[in-house]
Amino acid sequence: MASDSSEQVRDQTKRVEPLVKSPPIFSAQRVWVLMASTFTQLVRMKTFYFLAIFALLVIAASNLNLLYTPVQQLKVIRETSLGAMSIFSWLFAITATAVLIPRDLEDRTLYTILCKPVPRLEYLVGKLLGVLAVIGVALALMCGLFTVILHFQETSIIASEMHHMAQNPRFTEEDRITEAAMIAAYGPDLNLLYGVLAVFLKSAVLAAVAMLVSTFASSSLFTIIITFVVFLIGHFHKMATDFWVVEQQGGWITRMIGKVMILVIPDFQIFNISDSISSGQVVGLATMVEMSGLAALYLGLFTIASWFVFSDKEF
Amino acid sequence: MSVPAVEVHNLTKVFSLSLQRDYLVAVKNISFTVGAGEIYGLIGPNGSGKSTTMKVILGLMKPTRGSTSIFGVDSRDVRSRHQVGFLPENPYFYKHLSGWETLQFYGKLCGLKKSVLKDRCAELLAMVDLEDAAKRRLSGYSKGMLQRIGLAQAIIQRPQLVILDEPTAGVDPAGSRKIRDLIMQLKQDGVAVILCSHQLEQVQEVCDRVAIMQKGEMLREGALDDLIAVEDEVELVVKNLPAALQEQIEQLVKDDEKAQLVRVGHPRTTLERLFLSETEAGTKASKTEGEV
Numbered sequence: 001m002a003s004d005s006s007e008q009v010r011d012q013t014k015r016v017e018p019l020v021k022s023p024p025i026f027s028a029q030r031v032w033v034l035m036a037s038t039f040t041q042l043v044r045m046k047t048f049y050f051l052a053i054f055a056l057l058v059i060a061a062s063n064l065n066l067l068y069t070p071v072q073q074l075k076v077i078r079e080t081s082l083g084a085m086s087i088f089s090w091l092f093a094i095t096a097t098a099v100l101i102p103r104d105l106e107d108r109t110l111y112t113i114l115c116k117p118v119p120r121l122e123y124l125v126g127k128l129l130g131v132l133a134v135i136g137v138a139l140a141l142m143c144g145l146f147t148v149i150l151h152f153q154e155t156s157i158i159a160s161e162m163h164h165m166a167q168n169p170r171f172t173e174e175d176r177i178t179e180a181a182m183i184a185a186y187g188p189d190l191n192l193l194y195g196v197l198a199v200f201l202k203s204a205v206l207a208a209v210a211m212l213v214s215t216f217a218s219s220s221l222f223t224i225i226i227t228f229v230v231f232l233i234g235h236f237h238k239m240a241t242d243f244w245v246v247e248q249q250g251g252w253i254t255r256m257i258g259k260v261m262i263l264v265i266p267d268f269q270i271f272n273i274s275d276s277i278s279s280g281q282v283v284g285l286a287t288m289v290e291m292s293g294l295a296a297l298y299l300g301l302f303t304i305a306s307w308f309v310f311s312d313k314e315f
Numbered sequence: 316m317s318v319p320a321v322e323v324h325n326l327t328k329v330f331s332l333s334l335q336r337d338y339l340v341a342v343k344n345i346s347f348t349v350g351a352g353e354i355y356g357l358i359g360p361n362g363s364g365k366s367t368t369m370k371v372i373l374g375l376m377k378p379t380r381g382s383t384s385i386f387g388v389d390s391r392d393v394r395s396r397h398q399v400g401f402l403p404e405n406p407y408f409y410k411h412l413s414g415w416e417t418l419q420f421y422g423k424l425c426g427l428k429k430s431v432l433k434d435r436c437a438e439l440l441a442m443v444d445l446e447d448a449a450k451r452r453l454s455g456y457s458k459g460m461l462q463r464i465g466l467a468q469a470i471i472q473r474p475q476l477v478i479l480d481e482p483t484a485g486v487d488p489a490g491s492r493k494i495r496d497l498i499m500q501l502k503q504d505g506v507a508v509i510l511c512s513h514q515l516e517q518v519q520e521v522c523d524r525v526a527i528m529q530k531g532e533m534l535r536e537g538a539l540d541d542l543i544a545v546e547d548e549v550e551l552v553v554k555n556l557p558a559a560l561q562e563q564i565e566q567l568v569k570d571d572e573k574a575q576l577v578r579v580g581h582p583r584t585t586l587e588r589l590f591l592s593e594t595e596a597g598t599k600a601s602k603t604e605g606e607v
Contacts, residue, residue: 023397023426033423037409044411107407112468115373115401115478116424119393314376 023117030118031126038130039137042096047134050088054142057084062153070157074186077153079278081146082195086274088142089135089203090231096131097210098223110315121307124211128303131207136200143196147188154187194288195277201295202271206231208302209266215309233261234268266298318387320476320507321349321372325381328367328531341367343531344381349524351475352505354498356518356539359528365511366404368528369478372509373401385476400469404481406461410454414445414464417453418471425472439467442500444493459490466497470506477501478509483517489594495521519543552582 061080068076104110113123158180165171165179210227217223233240241262270291273283328342342364349355357365370376372383374390388395408417418436427435440446443463448456456464462482469477479498483491491514498521501508512518518525519539526536535542551564561579568576 022394025393027426029426030424033420037412037420041409041411107409108403108405109408111373111375111403112401112406112408112421112465113424114375115396115399116421116472117393117396117426118424315370 026119026122031122031129034113034118034123034126035129035133038100038127039133041100042130042134047092047096048138048141050092051138051141051145054081054084054088055145057081058146058149062149070161070183071186073157074150074154074183075278077146077150078186078192079274081142081150082192082199082274082278085139085142085146085196086199086202089139089199090206092135092138093131093203093207094210094224094227094231096134097128097207098214098217098220098227100127100131101211101214102217102220102223105315114315120311121303124215124306124310125303128207128211128299132200132204135203135207139196139200143193147192150188150192154183158183191277191281191283194283195274197288198271198273198291201291202268205266205268205271205295205298205302208299208306212302212306212309215306215313230265231268234265235272237262237265237267237269267294270294317351319348320351320353320386321347321355321509322384322387323347323368323372323381324383326368326371326378326383327380328364328371328376329379341531342371345526345528345531345533346381347526347533347536349476349507349509351507352502353524354502354508354510354522356522356525357509357511357528358513358515358518358525359534362530363528364531365528366480367531369401369480369509369511373399373478398475400471400474400477402462402465402469402477402479402482404484406465408453408461408465408468411452413450413452414440414456414460415449417464418467421468422471427472435471435473439471442497443467459486462486462490462494466494470501474506476507476509478511480511481513482510483512483514491517548577 058077058081061077062073064073064076101110104113110123114120161179161183162176165176206227209230210223213226213230214220214223217226240258243258273287273291277283324346326342326345327340330339330341331337332339345364345368347355357368359365367376371378372385372390374393374396377391383390385395386398409420412420415436418439419432422432422435437446440449443466445460445463445467448460453461453464462485466479466482469479482494482498486494495517498508498510502521508521510518510522522539524537525539525542527534565576565579568574
């Protein structure tokens with residue numbers, strides 16, 4: 001059976017040509033495949049069930065009539081919806097990213113992927129983009145639902161207010177127009193989209209942090225805890241900068257630790273514009289461009305750091 | 316001379332044990348070469364360094380000393396994985412994907428075009444006898460089915476080297492036979508195979524060359540027949556031997572000064588062959604009864 005020497009074996013066999021000649025070193029298609037697979041994996045984990053809870057929450061908030069003024073009523077819907085979106089996004093960003101790589105390792109799926117011509121950077125980018133795709137789609141669906149409900153509430157409240165004001169002779173036409181404009185300022189507008197985009201950017205940075213931690217963490221629980229701590233500290237970034245860098249408070253060791261933390265931990269507070277948007281304040285396009293640029297920078301830096309750790313990892 | 320499929324040169328792998336100044340030498344200075352189209356068996360007890368060697372070859376680990384290459388490309392270079400298929404021991408894959416989707420996933424990672432991939436998936440599912448389960452999610456697959464889909468994903472891009480770690484572990488005899496046939500088919504197609512298995516009978520059946528490892532060291536390495544041949548004995552297997560002729564042969568041996576008759580008897584079949592022939596006969600008989 002096994003008597004043939006190598007040379008004889010080569011003579012007897014017809015060598016079958018491979019199906020792929022030479023794959024590129026970096027391939028956007030492979031990243032797309034990994035992203036799509038991660039997206040499918042997370043969707044089939046019933047992630048979008050959260051949307052049903054969100055819908056119930058928004059409908060409940062829109063039907064609350066606790067002696068609110070019309071403006072307050074719309075404000076409650078905006079605050080509840082943006083708050084729920086925010087909580088879903090950051091919870092999902094941390095937990096989903098924290099379990100993905102350890103699970104692949106535990107199931108040995110990672111072996112079979114990395115044994116194909118897949119550079120480790122592509123694997124990480126694909127996984128991260130998959131998580132971001134789920135968050136993006138979920139936020140888009142929630143935003144659509146929220147906008148529709150807010151629009152109906154706004155239309156109904158304006159109609160009701162106009163009806164009442166028309167029956168009262170002390171209100172002029174000008175009063176009615178002012179009131180309608182005031183209510184409409186809390187309806188769906190571009191600012192809401194900016195608010196949702198800010199939620200997405202914050203979650204994206206958080207997912208990148210979780211990915212970096214998971215490349216060296218020993219367990220998913222460790223990743224979740226560390227990322228959550230980074231998330232909390234990231235909300236006091238400005239305070240820490242003022243304390244350690246601007247005012248030069250504390251000893252030099254404390255100041256050095258503080259500076260390192262300021263450099264390493266992203267400033268999550270800059271993404272917190274939901275409160276301003278809920279209260280009807282206008283956020284400029286320039287702010288959003290600046291925020292997006294900073295988020296892209298954080299994403300790039302954390303992905304490169306993850307790659308640096310992951311490329312050296314042994315399985 | 317063609318480039319070898321795998322070249323391991325003075326490979327040593329040392330693991331540091333946590334924070335202690337303690338080290339584990341998993342592989343000690345081993346060297347071997349696997350030729351193109353050759354089936355190479357890597358055998359040894361648990362903890363002998365087989366899996367570590369395979370992981371270094373696949374680029375999942377870095378060598379502490381020495382080097383490994385696949386078709387002349389260093390294992391640390393991602394391009395070396397272009398012509399490799401790997402089936403790990405007890406593979407799980409993505410449970411949320413069906414058999415078809417799993418092959419599509421790995422095929423796309425290898426850069427297969429859509430038109431080619433569709434036919435290739437269908438061909439491989441037929442080859443591993445999973446056509447009926449193609450649309451079923453892997454969470455509902457049995458151990459044997461997972462091994463077979465694992466083998467299919469390993470050869471999705473028609474690689475020139477396939478590394479199999481315990482491909483028949485936990486698989487029933489019929490499934491095991493099927494996997495053995497697939498390995499033989501790979502050999503016919505000119506694919507080099509590294510087979511790591513505790514089922515020595517199977518290794519003996521399919522391998523051209525074998526390496527025996529223990530505690531990270533290579534004890535023996537070479538062509539299987541050379542390793543297992545008992546140099547001072549000769550075996551004659553004759554079919555339909557008349558009793559008279561047998562007596563004459565035995566007498567001739569007795570008459571010789573040096574020759575010594577060690578044993579006379581009937582060659583034994585293997586339990587696996589007996590099991591397969593009996594179960595296949597049973598299946599055929601019940602089918603015939605059903606038809607009648």
